[in-house]
Amino acid sequence: MRILTTILLAGAMAVTGAVSAFAEDVKIGFIVKQPEEPWFQDEWKFADQAGKEKGFTVVKIGAEDGEKVQSAIDNLGAQGAQGFIICTPDVKLGPGIVAKAAANNLKVMTVDDRLVDASGAPLEDVPHMGISATKIGEAVGQAIVDEMKKRGWDLKDVGAIRVSYDQLPTAVDRVEGALSVLKANGFPEANIFNAPQAKTDTEAALNAATVVLNKNANIKKWIAVGLNDEAVLGAVRAAESVGVTADNFIGIGIGGADSAINEFKKPEATGFFGTVIISPKRHGYETAMNMYEWIANGKEPEKLTLTAGQLALRDNYQVVRKDLGIE
Ligand code: GLA
Numbered sequence: 001m002r003i004l005t006t007i008l009l010a011g012a013m014a015v016t017g018a019v020s021a022f023a024e025d026v027k028i029g030f031i032v033k034q035p036e037e038p039w040f041q042d043e044w045k046f047a048d049q050a051g052k053e054k055g056f057t058v059v060k061i062g063a064e065d066g067e068k069v070q071s072a073i074d075n076l077g078a079q080g081a082q083g084f085i086i087c088t089p090d091v092k093l094g095p096g097i098v099a100k101a102a103a104n105n106l107k108v109m110t111v112d113d114r115l116v117d118a119s120g121a122p123l124e125d126v127p128h129m130g131i132s133a134t135k136i137g138e139a140v141g142q143a144i145v146d147e148m149k150k151r152g153w154d155l156k157d158v159g160a161i162r163v164s165y166d167q168l169p170t171a172v173d174r175v176e177g178a179l180s181v182l183k184a185n186g187f188p189e190a191n192i193f194n195a196p197q198a199k200t201d202t203e204a205a206l207n208a209a210t211v212v213l214n215k216n217a218n219i220k221k222w223i224a225v226g227l228n229d230e231a232v233l234g235a236v237r238a239a240e241s242v243g244v245t246a247d248n249f250i251g252i253g254i255g256g257a258d259s260a261i262n263e264f265k266k267p268e269a270t271g272f273f274g275t276v277i278i279s280p281k282r283h284g285y286e287t288a289m290n291m292y293e294w295i296a297n298g299k300e301p302e303k304l305t306l307t308a309g310q311l312a313l314r315d316n317y318q319v320v321r322k323d324l325g326i327e
Helices: 002-025 038-054 066-078 091-103 133-150 169-184 202-215 229-241 258-265 280-297 317-323
Strands: 027-032 057-062 083-087 107-111 128-131 158-164 192-196 221-225 249-255 272-277 304-307 310-313
Touching (some): 038 057, 038 280, 091 107, 128 133, 133 310, 158 202, 158 229, 169 221, 192 202, 202 229, 221 229, 229 272, 310 317
Parallel strands (some): 083 107, 158 221
16 A cells, blocks of 8 residues: 555656646747737736746737737747737738648637638637627726716717727727617717727827817717727827816726726826726736646637626726725
8 A cells, every 4th residue: 555655656746747847848929919008018917927837938929010920920939839829910810820820830829809710700719818898898888878877968968989990809899889888878879979090009099089079079078988998098188188177078998907097096087987897817827827738738728718897987996906806
């Protein structure tokens, strides 16, 4: 019996030793479209945390366009990585990314933005983790409806800025989710103005929203929706620049990273009324772990994982963050 235990123990130790030696050889790329955005910084941070825990290396690469994506993947192949996670700058690069990954013998998983084929259909074979976009959009819409009611606004006097990036399916699902709730609550369709942004950042949103505000200077009360906090913040900044005050503006974003929190920390309330907090930990830590399990243990990730969000307003965001375990 004693001998058997010893043998089993020795065996177990040999296996553990083999696995941890292998973990050191695992190299996983984490490519993001907008490295300067707090959301992506957080994803990287949590991916690194997973790497530290398991002993694998995370290679973080920013790739703002298709060319950079191609060279990033080649680069990972040349460095001896075994796989990568990507939030692509353009979902239509889908088939090209899959081909490049295969040519470099790399496993690929997507995060945030799901790859599509030439006809716009999602590449369902590529494991993906994204947010439950429509639901989260609906939460934004409901919170805006509630606040308009609270302020006693007459809907016919209110304009809605739809900060849009319609080439990205998750962006469409998010804003349409919000607008569907607004419309179901009687918001006039004619008062919804599209503000297409050239890029998914605050500056591009500010430019797009400014056009809408200038064209509709007769409207004095505004709400804004967009795919992320940066989009809504752009609309808030645009409104401020034409003199719309916080009591006449309700913008609710999606994200809950530093862009939103810094806004809430300002001593005076701004038009950035709230955000739906989503989880960079799940998107960074969990995707990195999934990729590691795939490489080290042959365990393929789920094909589709959709994560939830939690509404937080300027006056309760600290409590919500605490409940979510974010310090
Ligand atoms: C997209 C947006 C990001 C973030 C993620 C979340 O990639 O551009 O700002 O909202 O989705 O999945």
